[in-house]
Structures are given as C-alpha cells and as structure tokens.
Amino acid sequence: MSVLSTQHLTIGYRKKGTENVIQHDLNLRLESGKLVGLIGPNGSGKTTLLRTIAGLLKPIDGKILIDDKHLLLLSQHEKALNVSFVLTEKVDIANADVFDMVSFGRFPYNNWRGNLSEGDRKKVFQALQMVRMETMMHRLVSELSDGERQRVMIAKALAQDTPIILLDEPTAHLDVPNRVGIMLLLHKLAHTTGKIILLSTHELDLALQAADLIWLMSENEGIECGVPEDLVFSGSFNRVFASNSYFFNEANGNFSLNYPLNGKVSVSGNKTRLYWTLRALARAGYAAVEDAPLKIEVTDSAWILNQKKVFSVAELLDELNSLNNLNSRFPF
C-alpha cells in the first residue's frame, strides 16, 4: 500500500533564469490500486506534471512524497526503485528482442555487469505474461507494431517493480482496438497489482470509462480530482474545455460539435435508432425539442415525417431540407 502525494507543488520550466510556471500549489494525493487518468487541454501541463513526478524535471517549488519519502532527495537509483514510466519517445535498438527490452526494467536490481539472475528472469517473464506478450519474447522490437511496442514498454515498467507507473499518452498513435486494449490492460493491472498507475491522455471517453479517478487539469484553475461521473455531474468538463465550437455532451461522455441551427423538430421512437437519428439531425442543424410543429417518428424499419414514410437517414434529411427550402443536405 503506497501513497503518492504532492505538497504545494509548483511545476514549470526554468529557462535562462526566468521561471515559466505552468501549475502552482498542487496538493494531490493518490492511493495504490487505482488507475488515474490525467486529462486537460493542450498546454495545461499534463506532460510537465508527469515528467516532474518521474524526476526528469525539477519542480519549481514544493514537495513530492512517496509514502513519507521525499522524492527529490532520493538518489537516481532509489527513484528507479519507486517510479517507472512509459514516455512518448520511440525506442529503437538494433538487434534487441522483446525479452532484452523488458529486461532493462531489472536494471536497478542486477549487478554492475547487468547479468540477470533466475529471479530477474522470472520477473521479466511475469511482466510479459501480464501484457500478454510472452509468446513474442524472441521477436525483434524493430519488427513490432505500435500496439505491441507499447505493450513491451509497459512490460518494461512492470518488470521494474515500482509502486508507481507513469504513462505519457500511452494510447497516442494507436488504432481504436489497440487504444481500448491498452486502457483495459492498464485498468486490470492497477487493480491486480495494487500499483498506482497515472496516465495522461486525450481520449476523454476512454479515460472516463477505464479510469478509477480523473485528474482534470485546466490552465488557470489547477487540478480537480474526482471519480469520472462526479466530474460529469458537476459540469467540470464543460468548464475546463470551454469553447464555442463544441461542448462536453453529458448524455454520452463525448465532445459534441456545436452546429449552426436550422430548425427544431420533435422526435420519438425506438431507442438505438433514435440515438443515431438525433446525431444525424444535430449534424444537419436540427435541435430536438419536446413539442415542435415538425414531428418525426422513428420506427423499427422507417422514419415517418409529416405522414410521409422514408427508409433511410439520407431520405429523411432530404425531406427535412426540402420542407425548410434548403437545397443541400449539409447546410455549411
């Protein structure tokens, strides 16, 4: 059971004597066995915070504590026993296979020659099993796909056997199945290994589903912590990601675009088909309201608009536009 906490932490960059503060007076606290998603707009300091906790960047002020150990006062080696991380930079080592790469995680434990003991080998193999890469351990890293490579880097962090793992945008550059796969994997790892896993991401919907806690960073207001759903109810997402062209849709946990409004309709009917119809209507600039003169009924096979039956969304939109004296299906 470990606890990561910060006290009056101020992060940012020092450049030629001037301090560029990105976030100040952060008082955060994390307990083990949790997957934490760090979310915020670009420039809010996600990477800076991760790099500061990782010990790659000095904080401008304040403390980072692991249990009661002061992280900044630890030696490089002691830090390596407490925090491991996966960065966005791609690692390419000629001739290195998956096992070699994960073995790097045992560096803080083995002797000056870097020889792996039987115990080290076991840890490496366990880490490979946890990310389900044990069958590929003799494959060259240079031949792996991006998703497999990310799993290997996670295994390397697991082999390092630290109470805290940090990941900077682990799902960037991955296709959708791999993104979901990595998130589910991290969720499972946090719960089964009892580690603190803190990851930054741009994938809001995935983070809301997989993370036990969200650290929501905004440029001016610091970090708001909470269970994802509580942050949805409190309207925090809309406040942090405020914009004229999109909004955080609390109905589905996604960002929705603000389309220019053409008219109002009232819609009723079958649940799934209703959801997709509403999306199409929103895109075409129709807001769904309770009692508009224009009524659409969604049935299992068709749409009924002013007594006229149509059989596809395209026809429905054409019909709506002709009623509204518009020529185009896309009013932009």
Next chain:
Amino acid sequence: MYSRNNLLFFVFSLLVIFLFLADLMWGSVAIPAKEIFSALCGDRQNSVFTEIIINFRLPKAITAILAGASLSVAGLMMQTLFRNPLADPYILGVSSGASLGTALVVMASGFLPFSFAGNGWALIISAVVGAALVLLIVLFVSFRVNDIVSLLIVGIMFGTIAAALVSIIQNFSNPDAIKLFLMWTFGSLSAVTWNYLQILFPVVLAGIGMAFFLQKRLDGLLLGENYARGLGISITQTRSLIILATGLLAGGITAFTGPIAFVGVAVPHIARGIFRTSSHKILLPACILVGAALLMICDIITQIPDYTLPVNTISALFGAPVIIWIILRRK
C-alpha cells in the same frame, strides 16, 4: 544464442592470433614461421631476423592490436553516447583534437629550453586532453543538433578548425619541429617503439577497463537519456566517464600512431552484424577482436607493395564505404 557467441569469440580469437603471426612474418623481408618462434623464445641464432622481429615487427603488431581495439571500442562508446551510427573518433574531430594537442607539444617545444617532444608522456597527455576537449564540445553541439548527418558536418568543421590552428602553429615553428610533426601526421604503426608502448599500454588498458566497467550503463543509454535516468543511471556522471574513457583510447592511440581513419566507425557495425546483439557485454570484446583483426589486415596489406603505404589509406578503403552504406540504408 550464448553458445553461438562463444563459438564466434573462439573463431575471432584464433583469427587474431593467426593474423598476429602473419603480421610478424610478412614485410619487406619474409621471415619463416620457424624463425619467428625461435626469436620470440629468446633464441639469438639469426641476429638479423631477431633484430627485425623483436625491435620492429613485434612492437608494430602489438600497436596494431592496441590501435584496432582502442579505436573500435572508442567508436562503439561514441555511437552509444551520441545515439548516432556515424559517430567515431576520426569523423567527429576527436582525432583532430588529439592532433592539435600533439602539435602544440611538438612545435611549442621549439621554444622551450628542454626537449619536450621526445617525452612520450607529454605527447600522450596533450593528445588525450585535446581529444576529450573536442569530444566535450561536440557533445554540447549534439544537444542542439538532432540530425545525425548534421552532427557529422559539425565534426568535420571541428576537424577543419583544428587543422587550421595546427597550420598557424606550424607557421611559427622551426623546420625541425615541423618535420617531426609531419612525420607523425602520416599515421604509422611502426613509429611506436618499445619505450612508447610502455606508456601506451597502460593508457589503453585503463580506457578499455573503464569501458567494461561502464557496460551496463552503456546498454541503458541505448534507451535514450530519459529512460536511462528512469532506470537509475546518473547521466552526467556516465557521460563524463565515457568521455574520459574515449579520450584515453582515441587520444592515446592518436598520440603515437597519428590519425587512423574509419576503424572506429566501421568495426562496431561489423561486430553488431556478426554477433547480432546490442548488448555491450558482448559488443565490447567483439569490437576488441574485430578491431584488432581489421587493423592487422590493413597493416599486412600496407606491406604488399615494395614501399610501405600509410595505414590510414588502407583503413579508409575499408571504412568509408561503411559510412556510405549506413547513410543509404537510413533513407
């Protein structure tokens, strides 16, 4: 995997021994193997052959082994330090730094009351300091220049600057010192006498010993600076030690043999290709064996014509195509 490497180490060790004997046998006078063994065993029957072997060919062959091993290990460490497949003491101007250091000592000695140039220690210390200084400057430049080919050009520019400084020094030196320096720049393994070897050997041993001591950290650096830090490696300390070790190896060899081109860049690639690994635990001894073998082959080739060719020209014939191949493969 390990048995394959052990077999390769065995084969290359045999090759090095074979080439060592061949290097002793062949030259302007071919000496039969029997005479070599009797000379090495201290038998003084044929005093001409014994003289040639003991005082000329033996130190030259030992120098070839030391130079090949040192330059290759220095090249390997630089390629890891800069994370650049083209890094090597000659290309990045480290040898030029050593030249500048040597030039200062050789030609400045004209102004000094006592003879400095003949002092092997003065020569090697100035070359090591010159080499390490250039390495340090190139390292700082490499923080700003990420492109490997750009760094190459910067290295060549450092070489040019060092050469220009050497020319300026030459302008103010007496003819004897200039002649001495020119002889040195031709690069020759035979310039190393037993007296010089007594200095060179411990310096090379220290450099290679440091490289072996650093093997795990060198592996860690392959992951890049940030990941290496995350594994508990102190970057500043490791960098300083690598620069010192490389300076000792490249500077020490350059001090006595003059610049030898391209061995440092080519051998690590050959070793990686043959031993199929990135682990310095295997690459360091592999570079020592392959480097020693390659430079002895170069030395044997220089003996083929009636007059001896500079070893630098033959090593360039081997090494320069390797660089072209690396650049082409990256596209």
